[in-house]
Amino acid sequence: MDKIWRKMVQSQDILFAFLLGVVALPALYFILQPDPVYPPKPRIPSPPPSPKFTNISTPYDEAEIVTLITDLYELFIKLNCFSHNDVTWPSEQGHQINEELCRQLNLDDAVVSLMKKIPYVNGKLYSCFHLFPRSIPYSFLQDDDIVASRDPIEPEEVRLHYILPHDIALSYNFRDGMALVLDTKDNTVREIDNDDGPWDNTVFERPEDPDHYRNYEPQHATSYFRSLNDRIRSLDLIPSYVSGWGGEYHGNSDAKVRDEIKSILTTKYGWPNQFRQVDWARDSEEIWVDVINRSIS
Template sequence: MGHWPEGSLRYPPHTDPPVNEALAAQVGYAPAVISLMKRLPYLDSEANFDDSKYIIGRTRWADYTSDADIAEGRHPYPYEYLRHCPDLDPWLLPLMLPRTDGWHVLLDTKLGVVRAYNTEGSQLLRNTVEWRRHGVIPAAEAHTLQWTEYRRAPLVPSARYFTELIDTYRSLDRLPIIDADRNDPKEKLYPSRSARHVNRRKEEQKMLLALYRECGWPNNWRRAEFISKWEAGSYGI
């Protein structure tokens, strides 16, 4: 994975293009969600559609200056996956648009919480309090459970979620730069692939951590120096 190029983030107000508020209302978003769409930063398409620059595997950021993303954001499984599902609750704003095995990150504007879970994760969610409080799943609903599993996903207060998310990258507890799916330097990598590949990945992570610190992360960060040294090394981004 590589760094986002400088200038990749677009900050509000969004004017070229703007958020299509009429379309957002037409497809069913709540007014509070539409208001928030206009105030979020977005990643430009060059970085957002580059798999090698994903922060979370197989999951890109939503961009609500795009009419297509406005439409697809209403679906529990956007872009052709389970298209027959009912739309999401109108007060939910998807911050990311996952592929079939990516991650949902849904901001609940009514409760002030985030619901984050893997799109193939219903089996993993079933031991959580949020899942069990809904009670036993009627047999007649079992085949449609995936349509609304987001209502059973764990709830995290939004301030806590985003604070911890920022802290985990700032502290270098997560390093998605090499591989968005293997972003924990402390993870014990079982050799589902060859042992040689696993060992190389750990060495890359060690080198990356050392280079971050050498270049002053986080308080005296020298980004240009970091990029130059990383590109000149054997693990170029």
């Protein structure tokens, strides 16, 4: 009887092992197969990145810079980022700013003069939008901004003499953005990127301090501002402002949104030559909200 029982147990073990092999072998086969190769996703073409103006040099011309920055404000108004009444425009004599504070900070006359002649957005709105890509403008009508602009890199412990006296930080962004610094002697601008250091192969002006803002490669200021305005006019870059969301640019990195808004502006609102500005001002916020929400859904 014991022999019969042992044979039955052995038979069950053999049957179990056989069934286990039948199940395991196909699974092992699939496990050992190489990962499938999928075709690459189609590449969506986009305009080339903004040019860098490093091989151009002309003398600093305040009137030219003021005109280009004023034109930029006019484009923002046209695209309903804010209204004409939201801007403090300079009088013929210029804005009344704290010139005594400027003297204490040892600012060059050219810097103080420019502060007095460019427009500023009123109230708290100026801190809620990007006047330059990824960069929030200072308002030199505010003493705090005059001080803060002397060090757009370290907001917690401002180094009052970090920015050179003939340089002026026009804007800042302490997170995921850049500060734009204008040199009134050389007529250049530097984009001080919070996420990246100076460009590769740059000859450092301050080799003892690799992260110093003067080590960022200078670009021709007039060409920089003119190109920015031209890119907005062509809708290669489109600034927006939505209540509660603030304002930002939409360009190559956000091409889906940019391209849809560009199509709407040109086909439905007549941009640029027959632009229905009043209609766009009425509809734009709702359109922006719809397009952006659909792009992230």
